[in-house]
Amino acid sequence: DGGITQSPKYLFRKEGQNVTLSCEQNLNHDAMYWYRQDPGQGLRLIYYSQIVNDFQKGDIAEGYSVSREKKESFPLTVTSAQKNPTAFYLCASNPGHSTDTQYFGPGTRLTVL
Amino acid sequence: RKEVEQDPGPFNVPEGATVAFNCTYSNSASQSFFWYRQDCRKEPKLLMSVYSSGNEDGRFTAQLNRASQYISLLIRDSKLSDSATYLCVVNPRSSNTGKLIFGQGTTLQVKP
Numbered sequence: 304d305g306g307i308t309q310s311p312k313y314l315f316r317k318e319g320q321n322v323t324l325s326c327e328q329n330l331n332h333d334a335m336y337w338y339r340q341d342p343g344q345g346l347r348l349i350y351y352s353q354i355v356n357d358f359q360k361g362d363i364a365e366g367y368s369v370s371r372e373k374k375e376s377f378p379l380t381v382t383s384a385q386k387n388p389t390a391f392y393l394c395a396s397n398p399g400h401s402t403d404t405q406y407f408g409p410g411t412r413l414t415v416l
Numbered sequence: 417r418k419e420v421e422q423d424p425g426p427f428n429v430p431e432g433a434t435v436a437f438n439c440t441y442s443n444s445a446s447q448s449f450f451w452y453r454q455d456c457r458k459e460p461k462l463l464m465s466v467y468s469s470g471n472e473d474g475r476f477t478a479q480l481n482r483a484s485q486y487i488s489l490l491i492r493d494s495k496l497s498d499s500a501t502y503l504c505v506v507n508p509r510s511s512n513t514g515k516l517i518f519g520q521g522t523t524l525q526v527k528p
Binding site: 345404 | 420424448450457458459460461462465503507514515516518519520521
């Protein structure tokens with residue numbers, strides 16, 4: 304079964320703690336993306352990676368970090384420096400080359416208490 | 417001005433109605449356009465790509481108007497299951513990164 308998986312589905316953390324969100328894909332896609340969605344707002348790009356061992360900041364990268372050590376994995380760490388981390392986090396991937404279409408994982412809903 | 421703008425709605429329509437959403441984009445160089453559907457508390461899913469010539473998929477029709485910089489989505493014979501938020505998505509082609517710009521979405525509620 305090909306697809307994108309994100310875990311956990313729901314995550315609760317205390318303020319001041321770092322937390323890492325998992326994103327895995329077995330679609331052999333080159334590019335992967337992390338977005339944040341807040342109620343009533345569009346998706347905002349946090350980080351993206353077009354190839355293994357390379358990634359770029361998106362529009363709202365402050366307080367977040369990523370790594371891309373394997374093609375299939377693109378974990379996102381929400382650090383204590385992120386001022387308002389409670390949100391719905393979505394990971395997406397794209398085959399690259401001739402298509403722009405992005406395919407999304409089921410998301411992780413992070414609540415910081 | 418936002419790069420991609422949509423009327424957030426909600427659009428409340430009876431079953432069987434025809435409803436249309438518009439979305440405007442600011443970058444005239446934009447090349448790729450999409451409509452995604454997002455159900456409550458779920459991930460967005462691709463509904464259809466939008467081509468210059470327009471395209472149709474069953475009850476759904478998407479149109480692109482480059483001169484006025486907008487895209488539209490028409491839904492005919494609305495079903496209860498069409499209730500969702502519809503996201504307008506644009507690739508501004510400002511660089512070769514595959515970055516997409518998402519509108520905030522238009523919410524559709526189809527009533528019995």
